[in-house]
Amino acid sequence: MKRSADHYAPFTPTDDALVLASVSSQAEKELLHQWLKQQRHEHPDAKVEVLQLPDDDPPPGVLAQLVSGLKADEDRSVVPVRVFWVPGGLPTRSKVVALLSGRDTYRPPDILQRRILRKDPSRARVVAGEPAKVSELRQQWTDTTVAENPREFARFVIRRAILAIERVELRLLGPEYKSPRLIKPELLASARFRDGLSQIPGAELDKAGEMLDELSTGWSRFSVDLIPSLGRAIFSRGFDPNIDYDRDEVEAMRRNLENHPAVLLFSHRSYLDGVIVPVAMQENRLPPVHTFAGINLSFGFMGPLMRHSGVIFLRRKLDDPLYKYVLRQFVGYIVEKRFNLSWSIEGTRSRTGKMLPPKLGLLAYVADAYLDGRSEDILLQPVSISFDQLHETAEYAAYARGGEKTPESLSWMYNFIKAQGERNYGKIYVRFPEAVSMREYLGVPHGPMAEDEAAKRLALQKMAFEVSWRILRATPVNATALVSALLLTTRGVALTLDQLHHTLQDSMDYLERKQTPMTNSALRLRTPDGVRAALDALSNGHPVTCVEGGREPVWRITPENEHEAAFYRNTLIDAFLETSIVELALTSAARADGDRLEAFWNQAMRLRDLLKFDFYFADSAAFREHVAEELSWFDDWETRVVAGDVDVLLRAKKPMISGAMLRPFFEAYEIVADVLRDAPDEIDDKELTKRALGLGNQYVAQHRVQSNESVSALLFATARQVAADQKLLTSAADLAERRTAFRDELHAILRDMDKVDQISREQFYARERARRSVPGGPV
Numbered sequence: 001m002k003r004s005a006d007h008y009a010p011f012t013p014t015d016d017a018l019v020l021a022s023v024s025s026q027a028e029k030e031l032l033h034q035w036l037k038q039q040r041h042e043h044p045d046a047k048v049e050v051l052q053l054p055d056d057d058p059p060p061g062v063l064a065q066l067v068s069g070l071k072a073d074e075d076r077s078v079v080p081v082r083v084f085w086v087p088g089g090l091p092t093r094s095k096v097v098a099l100l101s102g103r104d105t106y107r108p109p110d111i112l113q114r115r116i117l118r119k120d121p122s123r124a125r126v127v128a129g130e131p132a133k134v135s136e137l138r139q140q141w142t143d144t145t146v147a148e149n150p151r152e153f154a155r156f157v158i159r160r161a162i163l164a165i166e167r168v169e170l171r172l173l174g175p176e177y178k179s180p181r182l183i184k185p186e187l188l189a190s191a192r193f194r195d196g197l198s199q200i201p202g203a204e205l206d207k208a209g210e211m212l213d214e215l216s217t218g219w220s221r222f223s224v225d226l227i228p229s230l231g232r233a234i235f236s237r238g239f240d241p242n243i244d245y246d247r248d249e250v251e252a253m254r255r256n257l258e259n260h261p262a263v264l265l266f267s268h269r270s271y272l273d274g275v276i277v278p279v280a281m282q283e284n285r286l287p288p289v290h291t292f293a294g295i296n297l298s299f300g301f302m303g304p305l306m307r308h309s310g311v312i313f314l315r316r317k318l319d320d321p322l323y324k325y326v327l328r329q330f331v332g333y334i335v336e337k338r339f340n341l342s343w344s345i346e347g348t349r350s351r352t353g354k355m356l357p358p359k360l361g362l363l364a365y366v367a368d369a370y371l372d373g374r375s376e377d378i379l380l381q382p383v384s385i386s387f388d389q390l391h392e393t394a395e396y397a398a399y400a401r402g403g404e405k406t407p408e409s410l411s412w413m414y415n416f417i418k419a420q421g422e423r424n425y426g427k428i429y430v431r432f433p434e435a436v437s438m439r440e441y442l443g444v445p446h447g448p449m450a451e452d453e454a455a456k457r458l459a460l461q462k463m464a465f466e467v468s469w470r471i472l473r474a475t476p477v478n479a480t481a482l483v484s485a486l487l488l489t490t491r492g493v494a495l496t497l498d499q500l501h502h503t504l505q506d507s508m509d510y511l512e513r514k515q516t517p518m519t520n521s522a523l524r525l526r527t528p529d530g531v532r533a534a535l536d537a538l539s540n541g542h543p544v545t546c547v548e549g550g551r552e553p554v555w556r557i558t559p560e561n562e563h564e565a566a567f568y569r570n571t572l573i574d575a576f577l578e579t580s581i582v583e584l585a586l587t588s589a590a591r592a593d594g595d596r597l598e599a600f601w602n603q604a605m606r607l608r609d610l611l612k613f614d615f616y617f618a619d620s621a622a623f624r625e626h627v628a629e630e631l632s633w634f635d636d637w638e639t640r641v642v643a644g645d646v647d648v649l650l651r652a653k654k655p656m657i658s659g660a661m662l663r664p665f666f667e668a669y670e671i672v673a674d675v676l677r678d679a680p681d682e683i684d685d686k687e688l689t690k691r692a693l694g695l696g697n698q699y700v701a702q703h704r705v706q707s708n709e710s711v712s713a714l715l716f717a718t719a720r721q722v723a724a725d726q727k728l729l730t731s732a733a734d735l736a737e738r739r740t741a742f743r744d745e746l747h748a749i750l751r752d753m754d755k756v757d758q759i760s761r762e763q764f765y766a767r768e769r770a771r772r773s774v775p776g777g778p779v
Contacts, residue, residue, distance in 0.1 A: 016047045016076040027113035028083040035126040066154040080129040080161035129164030145189045184212040211326040227309035228282040231275035237421035249432040266383035268344035289342035300410040332369035351396040353570030358464035373445040379435040384475040388426025391419040397563035400712035433474035479521035479534035484568040489660040494554035506655035566709040580658035587752035590646035613721040656760035667710035672719035673743035681731040
């Protein structure tokens, strides 16, 4: 096809063309008339018939004309034509005002169109989609649908025409405006869809259509601009409006999305995540995504607004066979047409700050679409979203104490948006690590995996864990997490600026040695000014308290703020997880009889097993390699362990950090284990949590646990999983003995942690004495 600056030439001088013109206003009709006049002048021998189509479903008379036009000649070309309005006027950051004013919209109101064109004729142009012969369209219709009525063929042609025009407009607008249309009519007319529907007892086409209406988004270009603009307006109230990206990752993802559909799987710490993903895609000029969300978020005017922004609301329960089938076909259509999907890999917000296990439900539907041959490959794109701070940590602290979740509503949304403006929460960080190929894990479409459910599920689990692992590795450590982690170790004792600065350097050295990504705020912790900036951002109980009025200010985390601080600390535990396990395994080996090296490895693997519900680990072989690498800083460490010189290894290690990272989890496990000693053989979740909260509060009052944050309904939920994995929640003859033995094992781990903490304190005091002995040093 020959392309000019103002239109796409739809036919040659010898063509017989049926032009389907989608115009409605008088101004658009005049533009169409001028364009047709030009075409006829350039191609005087061409036969051109024009049929004007309305924006919505054509009335019977227009449909009858189209049926007649399609019967006239199987070799005639069908050419879709539409007036394209070029956005223009105000800057992108003022898009909301521009859209509502009509000065920067994709189809200005009819009353404004002539005035706009008088001032700027370039604002509108007639564009033509790729032509197709009637015979080609009829063959496509026969291959993909079960209909035989000529009127249904005419509707099919209209749908093809709309899609052809939109491909042209997409080239003009850019990939960020790519959006699926006509999902419902395309699916309902599909032979594949109807064949599957016939296999479901009692399934009705009308009911399936209602479900498609419920799922469909009605995406519009207006909302593609409006929703990210509103989203940015919301988070900019409390965050730096400039999101922090890794530009190399963005460009790599751009190249990938040009070749394959993708599922963007993001980490989930805040309701803001659902806002940030479309903002990130639009401002990087990347194709938009369909984001899945729970139906609980469809309330008030937010439901329609979010639907039009590409949100797909899912029912809370997927127990209806027809609904599951419709959803599976809906997902298949999206990926077949190379549109992108998005949802949280964790399924829900993490209330603890650490990464939750991946959910596989929707991923299985995407895998089915791939194995059915709807795409040559589908990319699973990990997305890491992290924050310097969040106002939601107060809500999470309430959950930890046993509080209930507040239902979403308009008043809830008002309070959420209001809270964004209460103070400065810092920056938002978005990372796009390397994508995971579905083809690599599932093999070729229609391959053996398509018939082997067990093998497919195992592959899905491996894929999902790999995505989560890449998210963890890409998430940068920030200053908030490092400072919170340090102050939590003091259990309420305040530290000076110099003490904080010098103590943080061991952790900074470790992170740099491991090449762990860090934010600029974390890198600035190398200087006292950077530490002071982080402390100022966290002060006033968010969650740090500054005590002033003495010789110098000091900072602490009070008991009532420990749960909030723990959320931030938990975001970085994975960076220190393996080195923490090394400390505990060494300490355990030191008190072992017999082969201490074997005892070291046995304890390392046991700790990995106990913590597997809270954290992500590499497979067993890779984990052993990582542990060995952690000890490679000390020459001939294995000989030292065998000889019993473990104390030398421990005192040479910096940082000593297992207590800071893992104590709350093992204390929570121990509290639950203690509850189980006199609990019924089988106890439900709610009762176990209630008893654990009560016993935990008693232990806090008695100083039998060191941390308020250990008494957490959120941690107890995982502790129950650990107990179940140890088979301590089902009746057995030796259940009481095994429950007691498990409690004693956890108690021994915590005693090992006490020793590590003691060495850490000795290192701290030695550093303090050294600093104070330096002339001109702090007093």
